[in-house]
Amino acid sequence: MLKVIAACGSGMGSSQLIKMKLEKVFKKLNIESSIYHTNVGDAKSQAQNYDVVVCSESLVSVFANVGKNVKVIGLKNLLSEKEITEKVEAALK
Amino acid sequence: MEILMSVWQFFQDNILTRPQFFIGFIVFIGYLLLRRPVYDAIAGFIKAVVGYMILNVAAGGLVGNFRPVLAGLKDRFNLSAAVIDPYFGQTAAQAAIEHIGRSFSMMMIVLLIAFFINILLVLFRRYTKVRTLFITGHVMVQQSSTALWMVIFCFPQLQNLGVVCMLGVLLGTYWAVASNLTVEPCQKLTDGGGFAIGHQQMAGIWITSKIAKKLGNKENSLDNLKLPGFLSIFNENVVATGILMFIFFGIIISILGPDLMHHIDKGFSPKQNFLFYILEKSLNFAVYLTILQLGVRMFVSELTNSFQGISNKILPGSMPAVDCAATYGFGHPNAVTFGFLFGAFGQFLAIIGLILFHSPILIISGFVPLFFDNATFAVFANRLGGIRAAAIIPFFSGIIQVLGGGFAAYYFATGQFGGWHGNFDWDSLCPIIGVIMHNIQYIGVFIVVILLLLIPQIIYYKNKDTYFLIAEDYDKYKEVIAKKQGKSVDDVIIE
Numbered sequence: 001m002l003k004v005i006a007a008c009g010s011g012m013g014s015s016q017l018i019k020m021k022l023e024k025v026f027k028k029l030n031i032e033s034s035i036y037h038t039n040v041g042d043a044k045s046q047a048q049n050y051d052v053v054v055c056s057e058s059l060v061s062v063f064a065n066v067g068k069n070v071k072v073i074g075l076k077n078l079l080s081e082k083e084i085t086e087k088v089e090a091a092l093k
Numbered sequence: 094m095e096i097l098m099s100v101w102q103f104f105q106d107n108i109l110t111r112p113q114f115f116i117g118f119i120v121f122i123g124y125l126l127l128r129r130p131v132y133d134a135i136a137g138f139i140k141a142v143v144g145y146m147i148l149n150v151a152a153g154g155l156v157g158n159f160r161p162v163l164a165g166l167k168d169r170f171n172l173s174a175a176v177i178d179p180y181f182g183q184t185a186a187q188a189a190i191e192h193i194g195r196s197f198s199m200m201m202i203v204l205l206i207a208f209f210i211n212i213l214l215v216l217f218r219r220y221t222k223v224r225t226l227f228i229t230g231h232v233m234v235q236q237s238s239t240a241l242w243m244v245i246f247c248f249p250q251l252q253n254l255g256v257v258c259m260l261g262v263l264l265g266t267y268w269a270v271a272s273n274l275t276v277e278p279c280q281k282l283t284d285g286g287g288f289a290i291g292h293q294q295m296a297g298i299w300i301t302s303k304i305a306k307k308l309g310n311k312e313n314s315l316d317n318l319k320l321p322g323f324l325s326i327f328n329e330n331v332v333a334t335g336i337l338m339f340i341f342f343g344i345i346i347s348i349l350g351p352d353l354m355h356h357i358d359k360g361f362s363p364k365q366n367f368l369f370y371i372l373e374k375s376l377n378f379a380v381y382l383t384i385l386q387l388g389v390r391m392f393v394s395e396l397t398n399s400f401q402g403i404s405n406k407i408l409p410g411s412m413p414a415v416d417c418a419a420t421y422g423f424g425h426p427n428a429v430t431f432g433f434l435f436g437a438f439g440q441f442l443a444i445i446g447l448i449l450f451h452s453p454i455l456i457i458s459g460f461v462p463l464f465f466d467n468a469t470f471a472v473f474a475n476r477l478g479g480i481r482a483a484a485i486i487p488f489f490s491g492i493i494q495v496l497g498g499g500f501a502a503y504y505f506a507t508g509q510f511g512g513w514h515g516n517f518d519w520d521s522l523c524p525i526i527g528v529i530m531h532n533i534q535y536i537g538v539f540i541v542v543i544l545l546l547l548i549p550q551i552i553y554y555k556n557k558d559t560y561f562l563i564a565e566d567y568d569k570y571k572e573v574i575a576k577k578q579g580k581s582v583d584d585v586i587i588e
Contacts, residue, residue, distance in 0.1 A: 008418050041332065061426065077287075
């Protein structure tokens with residue numbers, strides 16, 4: 001089970017979009033996952049307990065110190081399943 | 094007949110006037126209609142009810158925390174005050190609606206009718222020219238709340254059924270038409286990203302896309318700028334809210350003074366130091382906002398999920414209109430901070446202006462409009478007009494947010510409950526609609542709906558050949574533009 005955090009500024013809109021797109025992509029890639037969506041502050045403090053953090057490219061710097069075991073994926077287009085698929089595949093390789 | 098009446102009475106007393114259960118049952122029935130298993134529906138019901146009840150706790154806390162400060166301002170300076178922030182706005186609207194004894198459950202019905210109207214406008218896009226479906230759940234909740242109060246304020250005699258139907262049509266039209274305005278700016282920013290903005294500043298984005306080029310040079314962008322590192326702490330919601338509230342309430346409470354606060358606020362114990370009292374009071378706002386967002390997130394995520402599903406069904410050819418933060422990945426991180434900073438300059442200047450000119454209402458900056466509106470404007474402005482446009486537009490947006498928000502909080506009397514919606518469209522376009530509605534009543538509503546519906550028609554008649562293409566197939570759209578410019582697709586300039 002892959003544990004994932006989707007994060008955005010206030011944890012309301014974009015992180016939920018990321019979560020919905022991730023669910024689709026993981027289903028296609030046959031990856032079992034549980035995804036939690038929240039704001040960056042919360043995500044930063046909890047990242048250690050997760051395998052992957054997914055957020056907008058503009059927020060990647062927030063997760064600079066989370067440690068090597070946590071993969072941080074920064075997205076340009078939060079709604080592009082193509083971009084998400086490519087980046088998830090690259091990160092999990 | 095008697096039995097029927099008592100069933101209705103039971104329904105009215107226990108469900109209709111209890112928003113938590115009303116929303117819970119809507120989610121429950123929605124899940125069953127979507128043929129999801131019963132246990133999913135029950136889980137959805139519980140999450141919606143608990144989410145709403147959390148929201149209620151937080152709203153009560155916000156209002157309660159604010160009350161002594163409001164009382165102090167009234168007592169000392171005969172001022173009312175409003176935080177311009179959609180969460181404060183929603184809370185103030187709810188307080189105002191319940192204060193006059195109307196049910197806040199109507200908010201949810203308004204939301205559903207408005208969403209349905211938006212779907213209709215998209216389905217009949219051949220005639221309406223509307224290409225976007227608004228699916229940002231938490232924003233829809235906030236706007237339905239504020240707009241519900243505005244309509245009740247303008248039409249106090251109107252019965253509940255009339256209120257929800259009329260407002261549903263008006264708000265659904267606004268969602269469809271305003272988000273439709275952002276199709277072109279968004280596709281150009283994201284190189285065909287396939288989404289539009291359904292948030293709180295669509296009119297502002299459209300204006301930005303029209304004027305940014307004239308305000309500066311895009312070659313001179315702020316990507317190379319080095320911003321001081323401490324600004325990154327504003328990336329965190331709680332920290333930013335805490336700092337903003339501490340600055341504003343620190344100043345206000347210091348001016349009111351410890352004696353008056355002791356007198357008004359029984360929570361201020363005689364032993365407590367004044368500075369720590371202020372600190373506790375300010376950070377309490379961050380506490381209740383965090384709780385409020387937790388509640389909203391809980392009952393809205395179910396909603397957004399199903400909206401997204403519906404949006405996928407009526408694709409292709411239409412676009413989902415989503416949260417404005419979706420654009421941030423397409424701008425330099427500097428743009429986001431820069432917009433926030435210049436928006437803050439504009440807001441602070443305008444607030445000082447309000448005080449100097451003895452405005453009857455004091456405005457307090459809220460984090461959401463300050464950050465999300467102005468950051469979004471800066472992302473678009475930087476792309477089109479570089480650093481100069483990215484400074485000027487958020488600066489003036491900040492001024493408009495304070496002056497427009499101040500006017501609206503005063504005019505629609507939510508200042509008595511300490512808040513106004515505060516995002517750009519709700520400090521400009523929407524209060525204007527409200528004033529029209531208040532003064533020429535039903536005819537005004539009718540005129541506004543017609544005028545709104547004309548907007549997509551006008552844009553369509555300007556670019557008939559590419560109007561739908563840009564939403565349906567961006568690559569083909571680029572080919573058409575390239576042909577017009579006589580260039581190859583790779584060199585095409587999309588203005």
